Amino acid sequence: MPNFTLFIVSDSVGETAGLVTKAAASQFRHDLESVSIKRFSYIEENSQLEEIVFLAKQQQALIVFTLVKESMRDHLRILCEELDVKSVDLLGPLIDEIGNQLGLEPFEEPGLVRQLDAHYFKKIEAIEFAVKYDDGRDMRGVLEADIVLLGVSRTSKTPLSQFLANKGYKVANVPLVPEVDPPAEIFSIDPTKCFGLYISVNQLNSIRKARLETLGLKDDANYAKIARIQQEIDYFNEITTKVGCEVIDVTNRAVEETANTILKTFTARKAN
CATH class of the missing domain: 3.40.50 (Rossmann fold)
Known part of the structure; x- marks a missing residue:
């Protein structure tokens, strides 16, 4: 298996994204020696996203992100499209669908799960x-x-x-x-x-x-x-x-x- 780099981007700790990403990567290699996973936690500014996407472009990394703010998710997707960087949004689609089902708007506050769990x-x-x-x-x-x-x-x-x-x-x-x-x-x-x-x-x-x-x-x-x-x-x-x-x-x-x-x-x- 060739070497492969994954970037975990989160506005909180990034533990959830990390676990899901490792679970997915383990389906291709049990020891994960050839998979490099780098975590970027507590990302709150668009400028931080710009630096991360630029770095991902250099390292040919796949970005996996959990961002609760729709504006930041959109900004990250645009940046990835502009630099031709692959990305996977783990949280956004689920937030949108739950909101549609409930007829409610999300709080968009990072880390709420920590307060509730x-x-x-x-x-x-x-x-x-x-x-x-x-x-x-x-x-x-x-x-x-x-x-x-x-x-x-x-x-x-x-x-x-x-x-x-x-x-x-x-x-x-x-x-x-x-x-x-x-x-x-x-x-x-x-x-x-x-x-x-x-x-x-x-x-x-x-x-x-x-x-x-x-x-x-x-x-x-x-x-x-x-x-x-x-x-x-x-x-x-x-x-x-x-x-x-x-x-x-x-x-x-x-x-x-x-x-x-x-x-x-x-x-x-x-x-x-």
Whole structure:
């Protein structure tokens, strides 16, 4: 697939246009390595549009835009026609049709969806929560969390916490180390909101060796030795059994796959 450049132009953050564009581009290449996506957010002036279209002409980019003001959409279309730049209006046609159906004029105020979407604010709060209570920094998070993750080092606790946080769930994760007593809080919470992350000894050995090499250290450190890893896994099994939580095997599983398994179980339990 040849290299291809996409410009995302928005009078707000541009998150919606970015997601839709990536979804479309992924139908042609899963890794998107050959697709360059550049975002231009909070565009409010025609002069900004003129600069963007000129740059798109130079780079032979496709412009994908979400602009709520009709005057700016029209100006951008005219600029693209004059410079022979391809563009796609994601928002305009939908705004026009909804307006026709309702018999109303749009507000044309950028960012209104942020004000109306409570889920957005819930997601931001959850992301901040995941950062604050990452890696057992503060055990109060265990009591306040929607989901608690338990696991030894390098079982993707942090990226999994962030992924779930982006879904709006408050997540705290706790590292389990044989030499350190587990926090008392994990034994007092509802075990149904707690998930243990198990990984095979051999895969964890490979992951830890790679981590040491990345840090410029020798891969024969105790941290990556099979005997040490087995000791940690045994301790993990002991603690998760005592907690009574569900254990998920994350060996050779992507973060997204593990997250979906957790959410499926978590939502099913809440429904009962």
